[in-house]
Amino acid sequence: MGTGELWIGDDAAILRLPNPSDPATNSRILLTTDTAVEGVHADLSLMSLEDMGWRATTAAVSDIAAMGGTPTALVIAIAAPPDTNVDQLAKGIAAASAHYGVPVVGGDLTNAPQVVLTVTVLGHAAGETTPTARNTARAGDSLWVTHPLGGSAAGLRLLRADPHATGPAIDAHRHPFARLLEGRTARAAGATAMIDVSDGLAIDLHRLVDASGVGFELDTLPVADGATEAEALGGGEDYVLLIATPSDLALDEVFSTIGLTPPTRIGHIATDPQIRTLRGKPLARTGWTHAFGSPP
């Protein structure tokens, strides 16, 4: 792991970050937290507790991916009714922990009327460059997405019609992936800004240009198999990375060179913050609305 926990059964976990002798690494620590609520982020009639654990861990790790960072440690807070099969939830968390190569170093288990799972990720950004923020896109930058969009939303639609449905869209909904390698590669290649698409492209792209004080013009949109364009724009929880790069950077070639699926160039950053279009038409801020309301 590169980490060396001394003792994790204590009040707090004690961690060593990779390269303790390198102040440049240690001075750039990443910290993020993400909550999944039964009935809001996870319909337990359509997915298992194991799926919920995987997804919540993926959602939190994805925030580290979107900075071009590497996760170092997870702490997990579970609030759940006493009859909850916590082992199943933990199994999904453990699978994600193993897949992303990041240990669970602490946690808190308590009772609540429904399952609320909060995953906090400590990470770091090695190397000489700063982590890739969302507020640093520049006019003229190319915009890329690492994968087609809308798969998770399509899967949820199919599951609501038939809880026994199977297929790639169902997998996309129940078992999404955080794109750590893609994020680190984009940062290393010189990406100017990055965000993960957790609430839908048509929200998260607006967030990126809002933070950067620019606009966007999209030419195309890769839609996941079985999904609609509306799902690709408004569906959340795909954890695709949206990346801005200098216009002369062929990010697809960089990805291909190291064996990653090439990203798709979907458009570019416009100077005028008022310009926000898809194929020449205004693209409104629409996206994923969880069961009890809209995301913050």
Place this chain on the structure above:
Amino acid sequence: MGTGELWIGDDAAILRLPNPSDPATNSRILLTTDTAVEGVHADLSLMSLEDMGWRATTAAVSDIAAMGGTPTALVIAIAAPPDTNVDQLAKGIAAASAHYGVPVVGGDLTNAPQVVLTVTVLGHAAGETTPTARNTARAGDSLWVTHPLGGSAAGLRLLRADPHATGPAIDAHRHPFARLLEGRTARAAGATAMIDVSDGLAIDLHRLVDASGVGFELDTLPVADGATEAEALGGGEDYVLLIATPSDLALDEVFSTIGLTPPTRIGHIATDPQIRTLRGKPLARTGWTHAFGSPP
């Protein structure tokens, strides 16, 4: 603060720990998480959302105090019904953040049927010695508590009898303090082991000796004004520190020298893990039971 967040409105907060040029500091990072659930840890008919925010932050910071560490950054995950006065909750968190000198660097706000607040604290342990663990108490060590016990439980009892009651026990229940300075002082003075009393002395002391493979003999027990001895043993959420020191260390004099209220010596660590007594009689593992069940 000693911290220098570069940008906190991003996917993850980017932090600089104090003394980035000191690998010894940076290599000992502390991480802990703690959840408070409406109706389990906080009865909102007997305390305000502001109190709930203060208490949850205090509970999480207390875990850093119990390692002799210093909190560096907080991330907050709030799940709450749409009509919740989140500003009140945030007010209590902000007050604790200011009191403990630790910034909130990130968070997540989502909807849930009731208020679930998860506070995660990143901390560090400066200096040459390791953080003070709970599994390192040694036979013959003296045992100390920093403050009288049972105040919070007494306050809850009084509030249940009269929701308009006031007084020190009510304050202890609604507005407890994490003992950061006491924890750092105990560590610097040479404490061998430490834990914060969050679930009751008669649970947390058993945890300390279980982890250390020893027993205990208590001679006395300081009881908070208005509390019973049962509340001092079994009541949780006082956040008093329980400290083991070498028998020749006069921790009370160390505390007095720097102007801290002297701790009370309550007994000593026994060699035999089976010996667990108060005034010569066996002290059972009893403690705080939250509304929906017992703590893990």
